Amino acid sequence: MLSYILKRLAIAIPTLLLLIVISFLLMHSAPGGPFTSERELPPQVLANLNAKYGLDDPLWKQITTYVWGIVTEFDFGPSFVYKDRSVNEIIAQGFPITLTYGLLSFAVAVIVGVSLGVAAAVRHNSALDYAAVGVSIGAQVLPNFVMAPILVLVFTLWLGWLPGGGWQGPEYWIMPVIALSTSFMASIARITRSSMLEVLTSNHIRTARAKGLPERRVILRHALKPAMLPVISYLGPAFVAMITGSVVVDIYFSTGGIGKAFVDSALNRDYAVMMGVTILVGALTIFFNLVVDILYGWIDPKIRY
Amino acid sequence: MKLRTTLASSALALSLAFQAHAADVPEGVNLAEDQTYTFWLLDAIKSMDPQINTDVEGSDVLRNLFEGLYNEDGNGELVPGVALDHEVSEDGKTYTFNLRDDAKWSNGEPVTANDFVYSWRRLADPATASEYAWYMELMQVENAPEIIAGDKSPEELGIRAIDDHTLEVKITTPLPYFPQMLVHGSTFPVLQSVVEEHGDDWTDAGTLVGNGAYTLVEHQLGERVVMEKNDTYWDAENVVMEEIIALTINDVNQALTRYLAGELDRVDIPAGQYPRLKKEYPEQAVSTPYNCSYIYMLNVGDKGPEALKNVNVRKALAYAIDRDIIVDRILQGGQKPSYNWTHWAIADFERPELDWADNMDQAQRVEKAKELLTEAGYGPDNPLDLTLQYNTSEDHKKIAIAASQMLKQIGVNLTLDNYEWKVHTDRMQNQEYDMARYAWCGDYNEASTYLDLLTSYSGHNNGEFYNDAYDKLMKDSKTAEDPQPLYQEAEKILAEEMPIIPIYHYANVDMIAADIEGLPENNVNNTWYGKDLYRVAE
Numbered sequence: 001m002l003s004y005i006l007k008r009l010a011i012a013i014p015t016l017l018l019l020i021v022i023s024f025l026l027m028h029s030a031p032g033g034p035f036t037s038e039r040e041l042p043p044q045v046l047a048n049l050n051a052k053y054g055l056d057d058p059l060w061k062q063i064t065t066y067v068w069g070i071v072t073e074f075d076f077g078p079s080f081v082y083k084d085r086s087v088n089e090i091i092a093q094g095f096p097i098t099l100t101y102g103l104l105s106f107a108v109a110v111i112v113g114v115s116l117g118v119a120a121a122v123r124h125n126s127a128l129d130y131a132a133v134g135v136s137i138g139a140q141v142l143p144n145f146v147m148a149p150i151l152v153l154v155f156t157l158w159l160g161w162l163p164g165g166g167w168q169g170p171e172y173w174i175m176p177v178i179a180l181s182t183s184f185m186a187s188i189a190r191i192t193r194s195s196m197l198e199v200l201t202s203n204h205i206r207t208a209r210a211k212g213l214p215e216r217r218v219i220l221r222h223a224l225k226p227a228m229l230p231v232i233s234y235l236g237p238a239f240v241a242m243i244t245g246s247v248v249v250d251i252y253f254s255t256g257g258i259g260k261a262f263v264d265s266a267l268n269r270d271y272a273v274m275m276g277v278t279i280l281v282g283a284l285t286i287f288f289n290l291v292v293d294i295l296y297g298w299i300d301p302k303i304r305y
Numbered sequence: 306m307k308l309r310t311t312l313a314s315s316a317l318a319l320s321l322a323f324q325a326h327a328a329d330v331p332e333g334v335n336l337a338e339d340q341t342y343t344f345w346l347l348d349a350i351k352s353m354d355p356q357i358n359t360d361v362e363g364s365d366v367l368r369n370l371f372e373g374l375y376n377e378d379g380n381g382e383l384v385p386g387v388a389l390d391h392e393v394s395e396d397g398k399t400y401t402f403n404l405r406d407d408a409k410w411s412n413g414e415p416v417t418a419n420d421f422v423y424s425w426r427r428l429a430d431p432a433t434a435s436e437y438a439w440y441m442e443l444m445q446v447e448n449a450p451e452i453i454a455g456d457k458s459p460e461e462l463g464i465r466a467i468d469d470h471t472l473e474v475k476i477t478t479p480l481p482y483f484p485q486m487l488v489h490g491s492t493f494p495v496l497q498s499v500v501e502e503h504g505d506d507w508t509d510a511g512t513l514v515g516n517g518a519y520t521l522v523e524h525q526l527g528e529r530v531v532m533e534k535n536d537t538y539w540d541a542e543n544v545v546m547e548e549i550i551a552l553t554i555n556d557v558n559q560a561l562t563r564y565l566a567g568e569l570d571r572v573d574i575p576a577g578q579y580p581r582l583k584k585e586y587p588e589q590a591v592s593t594p595y596n597c598s599y600i601y602m603l604n605v606g607d608k609g610p611e612a613l614k615n616v617n618v619r620k621a622l623a624y625a626i627d628r629d630i631i632v633d634r635i636l637q638g639g640q641k642p643s644y645n646w647t648h649w650a651i652a653d654f655e656r657p658e659l660d661w662a663d664n665m666d667q668a669q670r671v672e673k674a675k676e677l678l679t680e681a682g683y684g685p686d687n688p689l690d691l692t693l694q695y696n697t698s699e700d701h702k703k704i705a706i707a708a709s710q711m712l713k714q715i716g717v718n719l720t721l722d723n724y725e726w727k728v729h730t731d732r733m734q735n736q737e738y739d740m741a742r743y744a745w746c747g748d749y750n751e752a753s754t755y756l757d758l759l760t761s762y763s764g765h766n767n768g769e770f771y772n773d774a775y776d777k778l779m780k781d782s783k784t785a786e787d788p789q790p791l792y793q794e795a796e797k798i799l800a801e802e803m804p805i806i807p808i809y810h811y812a813n814v815d816m817i818a819a820d821i822e823g824l825p826e827n828n829v830n831n832t833w834y835g836k837d838l839y840r841v842a843e
Binding site: 030031032035036037039040042048049052078083085094148149153156157166167250251252254255256257260264267 | 505555556728
């Protein structure tokens, strides 16, 4: 197991480097630059700007300077658009916010989703089962950018229970988490349900019941673990989808998180911020997929690395 | 000559007469307990550094943290800021400003003329690499172009401190509107010791030192900006609003919902919703003129299509557009249709009588357009094909679709191309377009801020409209006794040559909380100051 982990981490580095180079080249191939604006800059002013940010160097030099800065000093460079701040500062402010509501959404989606799925599977074909499936389908197709304004309408304007946006305390977390977690919760519930239904018909469960074990033990001790395998496979792509979902949350709930910085930096051609966030997301994705694979191995003894 | 000295002394008289107090609370008005003003930002503030900031939202915040030589009142007239008044030399090229002696920075130090010298040099300095360095050139300050190009050092900029409270500025060409340009944030002073000590971090909340009525308490990028009343401000005892909060909300409809929930005191009204909101909330929905013009720019340069080189084609395109439909059915926000370039509400400007605007109705214009096209050789057997590009926005799309339908009536096939904003701008600046949606916002309240754009020597003339008579008019206007007639002649040339298709003049369409007073109602630049605001008790 350990050697497997080390091997995966070792491959991660060239993967990240490749990610950096490809992103860099793609970004610079788009027309327009950070200083393209309706007030066309006089050539001298533009020259001064490009000199200051090293944008007049050839591309290969820009990439190597950039990677060198990261490797030696963990310095992702200055933002070209938010000139008072460095990329490190922008990420340091935005990432904890996104991490907070991201992890919470994940936890909520998994816990509530799995519980709902198990309950529906155990009470198969009951009213609870139909309700759970119905709600899941509805929640899965409701896009989060529709849900977000509706949440604000209901909870801020009509009921006045929650603030409409911002990030000033725990009550500001509630609606972003609901908006982000709902569709994942629904998917997880349905996957859990069908997986659970399948596991409940298997031989070892029949044996457990025949031995006279209480039903609760059968479910939680013997059925849950194998039923989780498809859910865990789903978590990898879900994580990535949640990152893109966080952009919508940032826009509609003004959290100041990193998701919006991702999109904005592309539209603003803020190369440094874009690279920084790309690397961050890339590293997180690699790491998360590694965690998922290890979990897989832990749950299913048949899988050996 | 005479006019200029008259202007100078009247400026003096005006500023002395207008000892503008910060918040002019009328007698007998009860102030509310809660003096907090919360307003809406579409996007995160890009910079809190006056010489680095480039956008309007940044200026709105910076105007509260810093103060320049002059401010504007609710009607757009100049009132004293750090400068009490000024004198102009006979030739109009030397300005001497008398600064007040009670202006202080938020750390207690006095504001001196040197602070302006430092910040203006900084604006032009290539090392600062400010995107607004060209503003120093626009102000015609001596040696600005050479300093920006790196040929001279910033110390040679035409500004110096005669003493702590006297500032001298030298400009290369006399500009009748020079004082108006001093309201712009790029000219605000900054404290050298703070900037040099903290470098790029000097604008962080807690480190930032400003001379405005408020200090920066909190700045969460993309979330909010919080400013609190600054007790060292020279007029602090007349400042009523205690706290100013700016909330970033990236979606305007969401912002409107939160305004209705009471979380904001001011928000833009999303397009098309003004009529309904005006009916439901008559006191809160307001539409005021705003210093921007919306046009379709025509590429009349070498890379442009052959058809657009024919003035009859250009006129035909302009005549066929029904501006009333666009303004009344699509925008519905109190904007005015435009038949000229300069915004109608610009001070002292009056649009000259134009045949196609004043002496023809839309039906006649469409007829004329068809005639002109036929004259140019286009018709059913030789249809005219053009493309119109616009940047991503629901409104631009709707207007473009309407325009294409209107042009279809006269037999023009218009293809619509939607580009993301940077790509759109890039294409325009490289003349890779036929017709392009464009808007220009004035930098100051005077007609030349628009008209200068279409000169051949302007850096922004993306359509490559080169007209010697127009150039001459604009050059002469800088030294003319009264530039207004020259501006009118220039507009007439634009109507005869039609290098641009004017569509409408902007309006600011807002919801403003009914208990907030002090926001400017007749200021075409919408220059508002927190220090002028107060909240009335119910």
